[in-house]
Amino acid sequence: MMMSNPESHLLAALLNASADQAAEVLALVKDDDFVDERIKIFVGVIRRLAAEGRQPTPQAVSASTRKLKKQIQEVMSFERLSLFLAEIYTMGHPVRLWADACQVVKDSYRALYGTRGQRLAQMAEAYADIEDLEHALADGLRQGCTHRKRLNALDARAKGSSASTPTATVKREQRCGPGPPRWPCGCSCADRCQ
Numbered sequence: 001m002m003m004s005n006p007e008s009h010l011l012a013a014l015l016n017a018s019a020d021q022a023a024e025v026l027a028l029v030k031d032d033d034f035v036d037e038r039i040k041i042f043v044g045v046i047r048r049l050a051a052e053g054r055q056p057t058p059q060a061v062s063a064s065t066r067k068l069k070k071q072i073q074e075v076m077s078f079e080r081l082s083l084f085l086a087e088i089y090t091m092g093h094p095v096r097l098w099a100d101a102c103q104v105v106k107d108s109y110r111a112l113y114g115t116r117g118q119r120l121a122q123m124a125e126a127y128a129d130i131e132d133l134e135h136a137l138a139d140g141l142r143q144g145c146t147h148r149k150r151l152n153a154l155d156a157r158a159k160g161s162s163a164s165t166p167t168a169t170v171k172r173e174q175r176c177g178p179g180p181p182r183w184p185c186g187c188s189c190a191d192r193c194q
Contacts, residue, residue: 006103007039012088013097014046015058023050025101028150033108037075038084041065058089102154109147116140 010029014022026047034040045064046056054060062082069078076084120140123133 005036006100006107007034007036008088008091009093009096010100010104011039011042012091012093013095013100014043014056015061015085015089016095017056017097019050019053019055021097022046022056025097026050028154029101029105030108030150033104035107035111038081041068041072041075041081042085058085061085096158098154098158102151102158105147105151105154109144109151112144112147113140116143 014025017025026043029043031040031044031047034043042061042065045061045068049056049060049064062085065072065081065085066078072078072081075081116136120133120136123136128136
């Protein structure tokens with residue numbers, strides 16, 4: 001189960017990263033992208049270590065996590081968290097920092113739309129005002145736009161390129177059509193897709 005979990009893979013990759021690499025990746029990966037609370041705790045610790053310029057080795061992460069003992073007890077005991085960290089670090093899967101980060105954000109992006117879709121369906125079934133539905137949709141699109149920009153940046157790094165490719169423009173035009181339709185939020189479709 002853990003072997004096929006992108007969140008576990010990303011944590012293992014971060015434990016093998018330098019402080020600069022971890023900081024660069026975590027600038028694009030947010031704590032809310034993680035479902036597993038244990039991993040969210042460790043990513044927060046790694047984020048702080050990287051900001052201090054310290055390499056997020058398992059030993060450094062474990063020592064920093066120990067200082068959070070009271071805060072982490074809601075999730076799990078420090079001892080069990082330490083065992084979980086050791087298990088992740090010794091899984092032995094290939095380290096693919098950018099690809100794993102990209103997959104975590106992709107999963108989070110899908111979950112965002114799933115949650116938004118359910119919320120819109122509930123509002124529609126409850127006969128919410130049309131304006132409220134449009135505003136909820138527009139809010140979701142704005143949030144999705146921010147998510148999409150992070151995903152595009154991660155995807156470019158995972159593929160070994162940080163430059164925009166001509167195919168990205170073609171794909172955007174295929175999704176959006178030639179004209180920029182306006183949404184209730186005021187943004188155009190081209191704004192959403194970039």
